[in-house]
Amino acid sequence: MPFNWSLRPCAAACHLCGTAFADRQTLHSRLLFTREGYDRQDYCLDCWPRRAADPDASPAATEVSDWTHDFHAPPPKAAPPVQRESAEALLRQLIETDDPAQAAPLFVLAVMLERRRIFVERQVALQPDGRRLRLYEHRKTGETFLIPDPNLRLADLEPVQLQVLSLLQGTP
Ligand SMILES: [Zn+2]
Known part of the structure; x- marks a missing residue:
């Protein structure tokens, strides 16, 4: 099994309904352990209770953890690189x-x-x-x-x- 501790950035949209997240929106995310390694999924609060209905959810995946956090919209591309x-x-x-x-x-x-x-x-x-x-x-x-x-x-x-x-x- 690969060690696979890769960086998992927050998705730009809800994993289930596909609605783009707004800056400061509260999300619920989870970390899954699958045969391919770790997978992160981000949901809006409305969809979180319905995540089991997600057609992409693999029955072989184990939910390792879940947490709520606020979405931070990425800075505009034109901004100078952050030191x-x-x-x-x-x-x-x-x-x-x-x-x-x-x-x-x-x-x-x-x-x-x-x-x-x-x-x-x-x-x-x-x-x-x-x-x-x-x-x-x-x-x-x-x-x-x-x-x-x-x-x-x-x-x-x-x-x-x-x-x-x-x-x-x-x-x-
Ligand atoms: Zn949603």
């Missing part, structure tokens, strides 16, 4: 690699971003294999980040923090 914290840029880079060996530094970065109030931890979900999966939401963009908890012992934490610091120093 990101280098810790955030590094986290995004590590997610791109989709490499299980990066699980520990990725987790340390997520905790770092949570302390800086860039991320908010929404939920801790138990994966079918027994590992914990932490669901972080980016406060500004509303993006969801699924970060597997590598279950670091205190003794393992320091070398990982040093690794992250040296990676950050290598980030322009």
